Amino acid sequence: MSIQVKGTIDRQGFGPGTWALVTESGETYELHTVPDELKHAGLTVKVSGQVKKDVMTFAMIGPVLEVQGFEILNS
Amino acid sequence: MKKLLIFALFLLGLGWAISNFSGLATRGTYDSIVLDFKESLGKAQIEQEIQAIARQYQVTPHLNSAFSGSDNVYLIKGNGVLLNTLRHSHLARATEFIEPAYIYSIPEIISATPEPGSQGLTAPASAESPAIRPQIGAPNDPDYHKQWNFRAINIEAAWSETHGQGITIAVIDTGISPVPDLQQTQFVKGYDFVNDREDATDDNGHGTHVAGTIAQSTNNHLGVTGIAYEAKLMPLKVLSAEGGGTTADIAEAIKFAADNGADVINMSLGGGGESQLIKEAIDHAHRKGIVLVAAAGNANQNSASYPARYPRVIGVSALDAMGNKAPYSSFGAGVDISAPGGSTADGNVAGGILQNTLDPQTGHSLFAAFQGTSMAAPHVAGVAALVKATGVSNPDEVAEVMKQAALKVKDDGLNHFGSGKLDAAAAVKLATQGKITFRDFFRWLRDNGYLNPRFWIDGGAVALLPKLAMVLGSYLLAFLLRNYLPFTAPLAWGLVTGSSGLFFLRCISLFDAPQWPLRLLGSSIPELGGAIQGSSVLNPIFASVLVPVGLLALFWGHPRAKWFAIGSTLGVAACLLISALVSPTLVWLGEGMVARLFLLVNALLCFGLARLAVSDERRTA
Numbered sequence: 001m002s003i004q005v006k007g008t009i010d011r012q013g014f015g016p017g018t019w020a021l022v023t024e025s026g027e028t029y030e031l032h033t034v035p036d037e038l039k040h041a042g043l044t045v046k047v048s049g050q051v052k053k054d055v056m057t058f059a060m061i062g063p064v065l066e067v068q069g070f071e072i073l074n075s
Numbered sequence: 076m077k078k079l080l081i082f083a084l085f086l087l088g089l090g091w092a093i094s095n096f097s098g099l100a101t102r103g104t105y106d107s108i109v110l111d112f113k114e115s116l117g118k119a120q121i122e123q124e125i126q127a128i129a130r131q132y133q134v135t136p137h138l139n140s141a142f143s144g145s146d147n148v149y150l151i152k153g154n155g156v157l158l159n160t161l162r163h164s165h166l167a168r169a170t171e172f173i174e175p176a177y178i179y180s181i182p183e184i185i186s187a188t189p190e191p192g193s194q195g196l197t198a199p200a201s202a203e204s205p206a207i208r209p210q211i212g213a214p215n216d217p218d219y220h221k222q223w224n225f226r227a228i229n230i231e232a233a234w235s236e237t238h239g240q241g242i243t244i245a246v247i248d249t250g251i252s253p254v255p256d257l258q259q260t261q262f263v264k265g266y267d268f269v270n271d272r273e274d275a276t277d278d279n280g281h282g283t284h285v286a287g288t289i290a291q292s293t294n295n296h297l298g299v300t301g302i303a304y305e306a307k308l309m310p311l312k313v314l315s316a317e318g319g320g321t322t323a324d325i326a327e328a329i330k331f332a333a334d335n336g337a338d339v340i341n342m343s344l345g346g347g348g349e350s351q352l353i354k355e356a357i358d359h360a361h362r363k364g365i366v367l368v369a370a371a372g373n374a375n376q377n378s379a380s381y382p383a384r385y386p387r388v389i390g391v392s393a394l395d396a397m398g399n400k401a402p403y404s405s406f407g408a409g410v411d412i413s414a415p416g417g418s419t420a421d422g423n424v425a426g427g428i429l430q431n432t433l434d435p436q437t438g439h440s441l442f443a444a445f446q447g448t449s450m451a452a453p454h455v456a457g458v459a460a461l462v463k464a465t466g467v468s469n470p471d472e473v474a475e476v477m478k479q480a481a482l483k484v485k486d487d488g489l490n491h492f493g494s495g496k497l498d499a500a501a502a503v504k505l506a507t508q509g510k511i512t513f514r515d516f517f518r519w520l521r522d523n524g525y526l527n528p529r530f531w532i533d534g535g536a537v538a539l540l541p542k543l544a545m546v547l548g549s550y551l552l553a554f555l556l557r558n559y560l561p562f563t564a565p566l567a568w569g570l571v572t573g574s575s576g577l578f579f580l581r582c583i584s585l586f587d588a589p590q591w592p593l594r595l596l597g598s599s600i601p602e603l604g605g606a607i608q609g610s611s612v613l614n615p616i617f618a619s620v621l622v623p624v625g626l627l628a629l630f631w632g633h634p635r636a637k638w639f640a641i642g643s644t645l646g647v648a649a650c651l652l653i654s655a656l657v658s659p660t661l662v663w664l665g666e667g668m669v670a671r672l673f674l675l676v677n678a679l680l681c682f683g684l685a686r687l688a689v690s691d692e693r694r695t696a
Contacts, residue, residue, distance in 0.1 A: 015281035060372040
């Protein structure tokens, strides 16, 4: 399922750390295949990607969003 | 003839056993020989003998201690050869006995200091390391004092019974690396399902940390401790360095563990959707007698994630250092038990779970404090290993032991804690006593397929006996007014609504759905005050005569609904009466005498009101 999500990049403290995207409504996505440009907590971004229903993770913070494209809105 | 043959064989066996019995004497070591001279010998003669021994055998006899002079007990340095020689010399006649001076000692605790560079990412050390002997009291690992989480589950008392010897725990995770504080932990063959190879070392650090909680080398004068530190670990890598893995790999790992001798499986992972593949793998593992444990999830949501929510998997929520639900921990449907997961919010490292792991950037060993339901699950897996090591083999019984032994949390309407907080000591004690009863009828019902697995049945959500007492009590009150009451359906509904509500609905949760509608339907009128937020503490506005007064005022003119109102009033009276006797806990009024009095007075007022209403009804009829 391909979707586009707008939110803020966050580094969440599970295991050695996990990249997350938190939407304005408070929904949290766990980001996978994160490009280095997105690895900055606090970035407001628009990410397009696929929600991976067949993937489990140790972070367990929300749906896994495999990043396919992104747009940095402001830093 | 036959009897004679059997007797001869018996004698032969007995003779063989005696000839092979090494005896206690040969087990000890000695480097000295004791000579106990006969007391009939004079001091001078003994002195002569001593000097003769010294000359002949080049030894220096000396009294064993300052107290040995009166008993004539002397020690000389010597081995078995000298012992034999002395026993066959003339000294044999001058002594009471000549024997080895055995050295007795407390079994030595084997210590391990990591070799420089031992933290590399090579295959885990195989199972040949010597077993670490137990010791009484706290272990000697220098950072054990930072493991608040182990004290929270009473681990030391559990260790006095078992350390998990003979049990194998499969850790389905990012792999396990042989960090220094796992050097004395035993491993069995695992597999890396991400890279399809036998070497299942860790490239993230999560799996090694989880493995540490389960079986970190303990009493090794290094770092921290693990729960079942004499159990064996089976590393199964299904999560990549990034921390994700496919349901296909996870299902295969579960099957691998089941088919390769695992006793317990820990899955500190979750997410995704329902997977038939994983469900089948879980059922396969369960049939083989394996205890499956999984983390509830870190999304702070109502409902545990997969695989924790599958039947036959023990779902674990996380506690912080204060024993509260950790802020991130998921809860509700699918949570069977709670255990320390820590919280490192605001950089509070001391609030996390400390274990030896590796830095994913450098691959070097480090001690890190992590948080998560990922950290809570291995506490339960470790204790499951301890319980199994005591001899409880059935996985349902192991789960039941841990649940029954858990420290109960009284007001847990949202199921933050499952059956309670994990208690290792109580679990091991219960397991060794062997008195396990399956008292949870609702879960039995679910496990036996009577209900759809999309429902979650929490048999512990409602105290059944007080509820039954409330319903029966309301009928008893109605019976007292039987001359006035028509026992019609509205009255019956009123009695149930006022006394107990459809309380069994409170036991049912729908995964991923809000729980409050069922809680509302499952509450009696006095319980409505706390139904939305899931509190079992009564609100004095609802738990009083006020609502019955309102209902009677509202329905008095209606020929059928008024009987519902009257029934409700009697039901509320019964509910308040039983609450006053059993658990008088009220918002603002506490749980003391004041609360009890408040409930009793309101119960009487309700009964009086109902009596007044029916007598008025009879008069006007």
